[in-house]
Amino acid sequence: MTAAAALVLVLGACSGESGAFDESGGSGDPADEAAAGDRERPARPDDDPTGGAQPRAGPDPGPSTVFANRLWTERPVVDLTFDLSGDPGTVTGSETVVFRPDRRICEVVFRQWTNKPETVRLGNESTITGARVDGRRVDPEFEALGSPATQGSLARFPLPSCLGQGDRVTVDLRFKLTLGRSTPERVGYSKDLVWLATAFPLLAWERGPGWAENPVVDQIGEMTTSEEFRLDSLRVVVPRKYAVLGTGRHRGREAGPTQGTAVETFTAESVRDVAVTAGVLNTVTRRLDGVRVHVGGPRGLKTRLGVWADRNIRAIKRLQALLGPFPYRDLWVSVLPDCPTGIEFPGAIQYGDFTTNHRIYDKLVAHEVAHMWFYGLVGNNQGVNPWLDESFTSWADYTVNETRPPPLAGLDAAEDEVGRSLQWYAQPDTRDEYAWGVYEQGAAMLFQARRAAGPGVFNRLIRRYIRRNAHSVATPADVRRAFSGSPQAIRVLREYGAFR
Numbered sequence: 001m002t003a004a005a006a007l008v009l010v011l012g013a014c015s016g017e018s019g020a021f022d023e024s025g026g027s028g029d030p031a032d033e034a035a036a037g038d039r040e041r042p043a044r045p046d047d048d049p050t051g052g053a054q055p056r057a058g059p060d061p062g063p064s065t066v067f068a069n070r071l072w073t074e075r076p077v078v079d080l081t082f083d084l085s086g087d088p089g090t091v092t093g094s095e096t097v098v099f100r101p102d103r104r105i106c107e108v109v110f111r112q113w114t115n116k117p118e119t120v121r122l123g124n125e126s127t128i129t130g131a132r133v134d135g136r137r138v139d140p141e142f143e144a145l146g147s148p149a150t151q152g153s154l155a156r157f158p159l160p161s162c163l164g165q166g167d168r169v170t171v172d173l174r175f176k177l178t179l180g181r182s183t184p185e186r187v188g189y190s191k192d193l194v195w196l197a198t199a200f201p202l203l204a205w206e207r208g209p210g211w212a213e214n215p216v217v218d219q220i221g222e223m224t225t226s227e228e229f230r231l232d233s234l235r236v237v238v239p240r241k242y243a244v245l246g247t248g249r250h251r252g253r254e255a256g257p258t259q260g261t262a263v264e265t266f267t268a269e270s271v272r273d274v275a276v277t278a279g280v281l282n283t284v285t286r287r288l289d290g291v292r293v294h295v296g297g298p299r300g301l302k303t304r305l306g307v308w309a310d311r312n313i314r315a316i317k318r319l320q321a322l323l324g325p326f327p328y329r330d331l332w333v334s335v336l337p338d339c340p341t342g343i344e345f346p347g348a349i350q351y352g353d354f355t356t357n358h359r360i361y362d363k364l365v366a367h368e369v370a371h372m373w374f375y376g377l378v379g380n381n382q383g384v385n386p387w388l389d390e391s392f393t394s395w396a397d398y399t400v401n402e403t404r405p406p407p408l409a410g411l412d413a414a415e416d417e418v419g420r421s422l423q424w425y426a427q428p429d430t431r432d433e434y435a436w437g438v439y440e441q442g443a444a445m446l447f448q449a450r451r452a453a454g455p456g457v458f459n460r461l462i463r464r465y466i467r468r469n470a471h472s473v474a475t476p477a478d479v480r481r482a483f484s485g486s487p488q489a490i491r492v493l494r495e496y497g498a499f500r
């Protein structure tokens, strides 16, 4: 996420240029034309929501194959279904997870991140309604873990007998989502529009530490963690008039299970979360080398979808030059009027409805696209080590926009506390300093580390950190190891409190 509080501090205006980049959709794209004019182009039952730019057949090169040698070969396999065909604001879902732990376990733990306090206050709730472990019905043990008003944020599924490394367990879940109207967060709904992200029980495993049991806390921002999994299928059941933006590769549209419905299917080789937007949408798809950028949103947006596509492609190009290859073959961009700034997911982004000359626009786009490397490709526990995604991403967005963090005027308790958890940053005397402490101070720290190490060395070490930690959940120790070639940089990070 781009912290709104941090963004207020952004110096320098956006360029306002519309920009034209490598694109195959171009201004002749019928969906683009629809977005540019007043005419709505409603989805039809046989519509391809990608505007025809996406092939439906042929060999699949794999959606996330950068640094394929780093993929967890025994990663979990997830089949997920969201049914949006019922009442507005209510979603039913089912999920099957096949999991082979890399060390001994005696329970399986899932997290319901939708139940974090801020999201619940806005009318959203996730409830597990049924569970089977290896085909046998089980009653999970629910724990509030920061979410007392709901079923809780954590669910434990006891195993009849413990499993050893590499043993296999299959968990089948059914769940229900209640959505808040116009929620300025990752889940919500409005008229003919539904957005869902991290909106299913998420397996809480981290290779190494094991089950992630950090609480949900009352603070704006992300706090999830997940290893990557193979998204064997993502099925989204919608009213026929809806188009769907998903995660990974679009596999097509078929008639739904009941009259008047359709089902869209997606797959992904390796992702750590899932985002879906569905509704009466306009869509545009553009290509950059091997990357398809799909942009969708409701009619009446302030900025044309084709411009959003161009600006995201520009950010991809600039960030690739800095960080290495873009991690995904498909990037799904949702422009949502209720989204306050931007929220990142693996291969998907939710943006607010901004004009390109808004002072945060260029920063916002670069920031969210940079999260495809820092959180998408190189994962982290966002609740325990938020600086691992937000500090690096803020540094990257300033770098590619050729700007710098402002003077660190908003720091008091958070001075030299870059490496604190979101729980620490949710306390009464530090909660207002989160954006300053992690985003701005973290970016300033990395600029100073770059000066200390030398720009060439620093950029090489950043790439080494990405390469070595691709497709995993990184920790501060991984940063220390990757940057071990520059004691000067390590010293700066230590002085700022990055290593606790």
Ligand SMILES: [Zn+2]
Residues within 6 Å of the ligand: 001, 002, 003, 367, 371, 389, 390, 393
């Ligand atoms: Zn962010």
